[in-house]
Amino acid sequence: MNDAPCQSRTPISDWNGFAFETRQVHAGEYRDANRGLRVPPVALSAGYVFEDFDDGVARFNSTSTDPIYSRQGNPTNQVAEQRLASLEGGSAAVTVSSGQAAITSAILTLAQTGDHIVSTASIYGGTRILFGRSIARAGIGVDYVWNIDDDDEWQRLIRPETKAIYTESVPNPLNDITDLRRIAEVAERYHLPVIVDNTVGTPALISPFAHGAHITVHSTTKFLSGHGAAVGGAIVDGGSFDWLAASRAGRSYPLITRSLRPGLGSYVDRFGSTAFAQAAREQVVNDIGPTFAAFNGFLLHQGLETLSLRMERHVDSSLRIAEWLEEQPEVLAVHYAGLPSNARYELAKRDYGGRTGAVFGVEVRGGEAGAKAFFNGLQIFSRMTGIGDTRSMVLHPLTSTHASFAPELNQRLGVTPGLLRLSVGLEHAEDLVNDLRGALDRVP
């Protein structure tokens, strides 16, 4: 097709070679040939008109990249996808309706009934629930590795049916950052792709692909959209995993390496470095339908425009607050890897320049009673489940995200009765410190 609306969806350029700050504003944008709209608009259309018979065929066999139906892709979401892929350093991204949908879709692209995933133990509680319930019910097993430095533990857990290693860059809620390079080493040894949930890390603080990861997933609900208004998710393809070599080594990824129908090459043949993303989009997301609403796509691509600026403030304030909290007599521990007292400080310096995000744990004295008094005493911090918003938030993990886990598991995870999760927002840091002081005054 060579008419104007089709051209309007073509990015001006991929903005390769430009700085992060420039790409977050421009990557994925397109020239609107109809009215010259400067801001990519909300494309509220469930479907798209085919120019003629051949155009319809081309869209269905992916020789045309023009959209078919919004369950599979939408021009507004495409802006967000290209922008996020550029910022993360990936080859392509797929947006979906939530972070949970992104994790589920990524796993279903790699694994089927009888297959298996190995995950690091410290991950978001909702993901652990997803793995133990819906992923388990789909017949995909998940085992957890507790000490990523222990080769024997990996050896015991990784089986012929294992299809991926799953981890979080900056785990929620304990900020116990993961050594992604170590995970990548293990993955290489076993020919496995590494999926990293980079929701708390964000591409502004870390690029998991530069540390050897192959796929990232995001809850775009959080820092990427940034304002707490829209639930969303994304999968980013790092473009570097060799699917054919893994298959030759005995790990099969049929959705990616096999042909869909006679006459059509496999996704690897047809899409090369974006094979995983295309397979996820066309064979999983399109099938099960966790569609990202175009309005939320708009909020995401607009949110991304200010990501680095917001993260700078989120992290400056987090460091100030974490350091301050550590000095307070009512505080037993502050779980922030960027603090010199933290066991992961050296790793935090190496991979994050000491700036490990804005979501971390604080343990107050007095167990659950202490946590309750502190929680109820806060005025600026919103008492709610959520992170990565302009507004600061507080949650008591043991009675919320982790409430369904056995006490022994929570103990092992470090989720104690006195632990609170803070997400530091964009309010003035001294106002937040004063708020925290007022709440600590209530701790018995």
Ligand SMILES: Cc1ncc(COP(=O)(O)O)c(C=O)c1O
């Ligand atoms: C690290 C992480 N991953 C995934 C999710 C799930 O995202 P969503 O709520 O958008 O489904 C969350 C939600 O808090 C999260 O913190």
